[in-house]
Amino acid sequence: xxxxxxxxxxxxxxxxxxxxxxxxxAAMEYSTREMRAEEPPKQDEELxxxxxxxxxxxxxxxxxxxxxxxxxxxxxxxxES
Numbered sequence: 001x002x003x004x005x006x007x008x009x010x011x012x013x014x015x016x017x018x019x020x021x022x023x024x025x026a027a028m029e030y031s032t033r034e035m036r037a038e039e040p041p042k043q044d045e046e047l048x049x050x051x052x053x054x055x056x057x058x059x060x061x062x063x064x065x066x067x068x069x070x071x072x073x074x075x076x077x078x079x080e081s
Contacts, residue, residue, distance in 0.1 A: 001013060001015050001018045003017075003022075004027060004028050005021075005028070047067075047068055050062070050075070051071065053075055054071055054078070057075055057079055
């Protein structure tokens with residue numbers, strides 16, 4: 001975190017030190033970066049339906065990394081057994 005000291009120098013310090021310097025008055029201001037999560041990718045309706053079907057057939061939830069082709073294979077394998 002960047003801190004502007006009373007002397008005018010800008011220093012890069014850990015957060016706890018920057019806050020401590022602000023409380024004691026040794027630093028005038030500090031800058032933070034804004035961290036916002038990106039919007040999650042929208043899932044395909046067909047993929048969601050395949051996940052529901054997989055859960056009904058196998059009794060387990062589908063792994064989030066599986067694509068449509070993999071889910072179809074897993075569903076077929078679960079129906080055969």
